[in-house]
Amino acid sequence: xxxxxxxxxxxxxxxxxxxxxxxxxxxxxxxxxxxxxxxxxxxxxxxxxxxxxxxxxxxxxxxxxxxxxxxxxxxxxxxxxxxxxxxxxxxxxxxxxxxxxxxxxxxxxxxxxxxxxxxxxxxxxxxxxxxxxxxxxxxxxxxxxxxxxxxxxxxxxxxxxxxxxxxxxxxxxxxxxxxxxxxxxxxxxxxxxxxxxxxxxxxxxxxxxxxxxxxxxxxxxxxxxxxxxxxxxxxxxxxxxxxxxxxxxxxxxxxxxxxxxxxxxxxxxxxxxxxxxxxxxxxxxxxxxxxxxxxxxxxxxxxxxxxxxxxxxxxxxxxxx
Amino acid sequence: xxxxxxxxxxxxxxxxxxxxxxxxxxxxxxxxxxxxxxxxxxxxxxxxxxxxxxxxxxxxxxxxxxxxxxxxxxxxxxxxxxxxxxxxxxxxxxxxxxxxxxxxxxxxxxxxxxxxxxxxxxxxxxxxxxxxxxxxxxxxxxxxxxxxxxxxxxxxxxxxxxxxxxxxxxxxxxxxxxxxxxxxxxxxxxxxxxxxxxxxxxxxxxxxxxxxxxxxxxxxxxxxxxxxxxxxxxxxxxxxxxxxxxxxxxxxxxxxxxxxxxxxxxxxxxxxxxxxxxxxxxxxxxxxxxxxxxxxxxxxxxxxxxxxxxxxxxxxxxxxxxxxxx
Numbered sequence: 001x002x003x004x005x006x007x008x009x010x011x012x013x014x015x016x017x018x019x020x021x022x023x024x025x026x027x028x029x030x031x032x033x034x035x036x037x038x039x040x041x042x043x044x045x046x047x048x049x050x051x052x053x054x055x056x057x058x059x060x061x062x063x064x065x066x067x068x069x070x071x072x073x074x075x076x077x078x079x080x081x082x083x084x085x086x087x088x089x090x091x092x093x094x095x096x097x098x099x100x101x102x103x104x105x106x107x108x109x110x111x112x113x114x115x116x117x118x119x120x121x122x123x124x125x126x127x128x129x130x131x132x133x134x135x136x137x138x139x140x141x142x143x144x145x146x147x148x149x150x151x152x153x154x155x156x157x158x159x160x161x162x163x164x165x166x167x168x169x170x171x172x173x174x175x176x177x178x179x180x181x182x183x184x185x186x187x188x189x190x191x192x193x194x195x196x197x198x199x200x201x202x203x204x205x206x207x208x209x210x211x212x213x214x215x216x217x218x219x220x221x222x223x224x225x226x227x228x229x230x231x232x233x234x235x236x237x238x239x240x241x242x243x244x245x246x247x248x249x250x251x252x253x254x255x256x257x258x259x260x261x262x263x264x265x266x267x268x269x270x271x272x273x274x275x276x277x278x279x280x281x282x283x284x285x286x287x288x289x290x291x292x293x294x295x296x297x298x299x300x301x302x303x304x305x306x307x308x309x310x311x312x313x314x315x316x317x318x319x320x321x
Numbered sequence: 322x323x324x325x326x327x328x329x330x331x332x333x334x335x336x337x338x339x340x341x342x343x344x345x346x347x348x349x350x351x352x353x354x355x356x357x358x359x360x361x362x363x364x365x366x367x368x369x370x371x372x373x374x375x376x377x378x379x380x381x382x383x384x385x386x387x388x389x390x391x392x393x394x395x396x397x398x399x400x401x402x403x404x405x406x407x408x409x410x411x412x413x414x415x416x417x418x419x420x421x422x423x424x425x426x427x428x429x430x431x432x433x434x435x436x437x438x439x440x441x442x443x444x445x446x447x448x449x450x451x452x453x454x455x456x457x458x459x460x461x462x463x464x465x466x467x468x469x470x471x472x473x474x475x476x477x478x479x480x481x482x483x484x485x486x487x488x489x490x491x492x493x494x495x496x497x498x499x500x501x502x503x504x505x506x507x508x509x510x511x512x513x514x515x516x517x518x519x520x521x522x523x524x525x526x527x528x529x530x531x532x533x534x535x536x537x538x539x540x541x542x543x544x545x546x547x548x549x550x551x552x553x554x555x556x557x558x559x560x561x562x563x564x565x566x567x568x569x570x571x572x573x574x575x576x577x578x579x580x581x582x583x584x585x586x587x588x589x590x591x592x593x594x595x596x597x598x599x600x601x602x603x604x605x606x607x608x609x610x611x612x613x614x615x616x617x618x619x620x621x622x623x624x625x626x627x628x629x630x631x632x633x634x635x636x637x638x639x640x641x642x643x644x645x646x647x
Binding site: 132135136140141142143144145147148149151152153156248252255256259260261262272275278279284285288291294295298299302303306307 | 336339340343344347348351352354463464466467468469471472474475476478479483577580581584585588589599600603604606611614615618619622623
């Protein structure tokens with residue numbers, strides 16, 4: 001039975017679209033929010049379109065132009081192998097996009113929202129099992145566990161991917177860096193769902209007794225329909241803020257893991273890799289651009305997400321309506 | 322003690338061993354199923370297969386992993402955390418605890434500084450709402466909150482060690498005072514403390530500002546102002562006290578951030594603390610050491626979280642009614 005075939009109940013047709021437009025309009029009236037959105041769009045856009053936007057490939061070395069100063073040819077200069085820093089930054093942005101979008105989709109959206117909805121709606125034993133699991137995940141030091149998971153499992157997954165390559169004849173799986181992307185966002189997702197689940201659960205608990213839910217149930221809506229068509233749309237604002245903030249956190253986490261050498265593996269570009277190539281006292285002393293370029297990109301990106309989150313909270317807060 | 326609070330604390334306490342069991346088993350199993358056989362590493366590249374087999378048999382590594390796990394945990398309970406393969410033959414507990422002491426010194430200072438500076442700063446910014454000081458201070462704080470430690474360290478190194486030349490660019494002093502190693506009192510401690518305190522203060526101040534703003538809008542603040550109380554009294558007695566409630570929870574997040582931050586700080590600055598040890602042990606596949614670090618780290622972390630939860634239950638009566646923080 002598709003959505004169109006059922007006659008809409010009086011409560012579901014209207015209120016879905018309008019508030020989102022209102023929020024967007026109010027948001028776009030704030031200059032800070034607009035700047036934040038612009039920065040995010042530019043960096044994420046450049047990342048997505050890296051093959052077309054980046055002036056050079058991420059590993060295109062020009063050995064006669066090592067440590068070049070910023071010039072027309074290389075807008076941000078080059079690194080120790082003569083690789084164009086701007087291009088590497090753009091390709092790194094692509095890694096950030098892939099890892100954080102995948103982690104938010106699998107961890108926050110899929111695991112978090114589903115667990116939160118189930119816990120809040122089903123209540124009772126389901127609720128306590130899910131919430132105790134969330135407590136467990138939230139009460140271990142994430143970075144240590146992610147460290148050990150990636151350190152021990154990455155070689156296994158690469159092995160597995162090679163077996164898959166042998167079986168299927170696809171020879172691009174390992175060289176594309178997919179196993180490491182997969183592991184990094186997987187590890188981030190496992191520990192990233194609890195916050196969202198909590199938020200969703202408490203909101204569902206609050207909404208469960210609202211007249212529109214009760215009447216929808218009375219008119220015969222099944223559980224999935226109730227959850228996804230009636231409850232979920234009422235959570236959009238809340239999720240928007242949570243996701244905005246978690247994008248910033250995930251970008252930082254990926255950079256950190258890769259910096260420690262257990263995240264995205266070279267030669268695949270990442271801001272973490274760029275930072276790890278740029279640190280060291282001799283680099284900091286003589287080639288400051290090496291560290292400044294990735295630093296500037298990460299700080300701008302994370303700051304924009306934080307700012308946008310702040311602005312969204314402000315706009316959505318009932319007090320300011 | 323009200324009945325609700327007792328069951329609440331009991332429930333949190335019951336969860337504690339479960340969490341620790343899960344964490345320890347996962348860590349242990351990951352180490353045992355790791356890609357590189359650590360007996361081969363320990364025995365060296367020229368070892369005979371028979372030697373490796375003998376070590377295996379002696380250390381019970383041919384048993385199923387659950388059996389090994391039970392034996393390991395039995396040893397842990399008697400204070401035996403295994404043997405480090407990286408520091409040949411040294412018991413793990415002798416390797417990790419001196420390192421932990423180093424990390425503890427500067428992390429404790431950071432934690433105190435973070436709250437001591439962050440809370441008043443956030444309150445101040447909130448009280449200046451509507452003036453230029455609020456957006457300016459909050460904007461500056463946002464920059465610091467957005468820069469991961471990983472990034473602020475090289476910049477601080479550049480500023481203090483290269484440009485100004487006033488601080489050492491890394492390392493840790495082994496100076497002893499009264500027979501105790503207290504590197505904290507040397508110039509080496511300044512950079513790590515600064516790098517960890519800046520984002521911490523920024524985070525706390527931003528959070529506190531939001532809380533204070535929330536409280537400022539409440540009716541009882543208006544009443545207090547209206548009946549002619551001095552502004553200072555209103556802030557300390559009415560506003561700050563109520564705004565501080567949720568801050569207790571932040572302590573937990575702050576602690577997690579410190580554990581994570583230490584790894585980067587110590588790797589970048591070459592401080593021989595527990596973070597650097599964790600990083601090096603993972604690189605050199607010293608699994609008994611890693612397992613021990615994760616286990617000890619999680620225990621401290623879980624215990625702190627538990628204390629926070631219990632404190633919260635005492636402070637905020639609403640928690641007792643609901644039974645859990647949601």
